[in-house]
Amino acid sequence: MKKLLQFLFAPKGVKTTAGELAEKFGLELRGDAKTVVRGIAPIADAKPGDLAFYTTERTASAFKILPIEVLKNTKASVILVQPENVKFAPKGAALLVTDTPRGNIVKILGEIYKEKPRRGIHWSAHVERGVYFRKKRSVYIGQFATIERGAIIEPDVKIYPNAYIGKNVTLGANTVVHSGAHIENATIGADCVVNSGAVIGKDGFGYTRQEGKNVFIPHVGRVVLGDRVSVGSNTCIDRGAMTDTMIGEGTKIDNLVQIAHGVIIGKECFLAAGVGIAGGVVVGDRALLGGQVGIANGVKIGNDAEIGAHSGVFRDIGDGERHMGYPASPGMEFMRAHAWVKRQMKEVK
DSSP states (O other): OHHHHHHHHSOOOOOEEHHHHHHHHTOEEESOTTOEEOEEOOTTTOOTTEEEEEOOOOSOTTSOOOOHHHHHHOOOSEEEEOGGGGGGSOTTOEEEEOSOHHHHHHHHHHHHTOOOOOOEEOTTOEEOTTOEESSGGGOEEOTTOEEOTTOEEOTTOEEOTTOEEOTTEEEOTTOEEOTTOEEOSEEEOTTOEEOTTOEESOOOSOEEEETTEEEEOOOOOOEEEOTTOEEOTTOEEOOOSSSOEEEOTTOEEOTTOEEOTTOEEOTTOEEOTTOEEOTTOEEOTTOEEOTTOEEOTTOEEOTTOEEOTTOEEOSOBOTTOEEETTTTEEHHHHHHHHHHHHHHHHHHO
C-alpha cells in the first residue's frame, strides 16, 4: 500500500527521449535516440526508464565523487557522463556525453519536471482598479491573493494564494510569489522567486532616542531586487529609511534571513539560513555567508569573501578573504587560536 501511494503521489516527469534531450541541450548522443526517459534518479538508485548522471567534476568540496563501480552497475536507461568515463558505462544505456554532467542535469531537471503553465485570475482574488498589467492574460493570480492599486505586474508573473502585493510594487517578468508572501514598497526584477511567508518592503528597525524615549524613524526608501534573486521562506528584507535596500542579480537568500534597512548586497551572493545583517552593511559580489552569520551596522564585506557559520562580524572584510569565529577573524588565525586553546586545556588536565 505504501509503495502504491508513493507511486500515485510522486512527482510525475514529462515523458521524453534521449534524442530529444540531446538535441534540446546540445549534447553528444551515443546509443538509441528513442530510449524513453520517464524520470530522473540518483545513479545508484536509478531504474529502467530513469535518467541519471555520473561525474568526476570538482566544482565544490561538498560534492562527493562516487566510485566508478556505481556507474558500471547502474540500471539507468540514459546517463549523462563525461567523455573519459564513457568506457565504464553499462552496455545498452543511451549516453549523453558532456564535460559538465552536473550543470546539464540541472537544466534537464527543469525540463522534465517543469510545472504546467498556469494562467488566469481566480474569482476570489482581490485585484483593485488601477493595477497595471503589461500582459494580463499571461499572469496567474491564486485564491484570496491581494494586489493593490498602482502595482505593476509584468508578463508571466505567478502570484499564489493569499499573497499580498502592495501599491508601490513592481513585479518583473516570470517572477513567482508564493503563498503568504507580503511585498510592498519594492521593485522586484525578472525571474525572481519569493517563497512563502517572506516579507519584503516593510519598515526597518530604525529608532532614535529622544528625551529618554525610543522614537521611530519614518522610512521612505524601497527594496530593489535584481533579476534572478531568490528569497527564502520567512525571510524579511526591510525597506530603506532614506536610501533603498538593494539586492544584486542572481543572489540567493535562504529561509529565515533578516536584511535590515539600507543594506546593499552584490550579485551572485549566497546567504544561508539564519543570517542577520544590520543596517547600512555593504556586501560585495559573489560573497558567501554561512548559516547564522551576524554582521554589525555599517560593515563592508568585499567581493568573493567567505564567512563561516555562526560568525559575528564587527569589522570590514576585504576581497577574497575567509573569516570565521566570534568575533570573526581570518580563517587561519582563528584555527591557530582554537588549536592553542585546545593545547592549554590538555595541559591543565
